[in-house]
Amino acid sequence: MxxxxxxxxxxxxxxDVVEIVEIPDEELEGLDEFERNKIINEYYEAWKNEQLEQYWEEVEE
Incomplete structure (x- = not known):
């Protein structure tokens, strides 16, 4: 991993929220740098969204 x-x-x-995340080797094997970074970023985006409470709301004046 x-x-x-x-x-x-x-x-x-x-x-800061810090976590070591493991990605299975078989998901990264044989990929070029661009493809590898794309997979890592997909994992990061999913992880990041689990860590944050985020929302927006409209403000009426």
Missing amino acids: AKFKFVVGTHYVGS
Whole structure:
């Protein structure tokens, strides 16, 4: 398994969320750098969205 450190934060002290995420080797084998980064970014985006509470709302004036 390939291991990657995923980090998300707000630049405030102590706000970082850090986790080592494993991606199965067979998902990355034989890929060029672009394809490999695409898979890693897909894992990162899914992980990031699990860590954050995020929303938007319309403000009426």
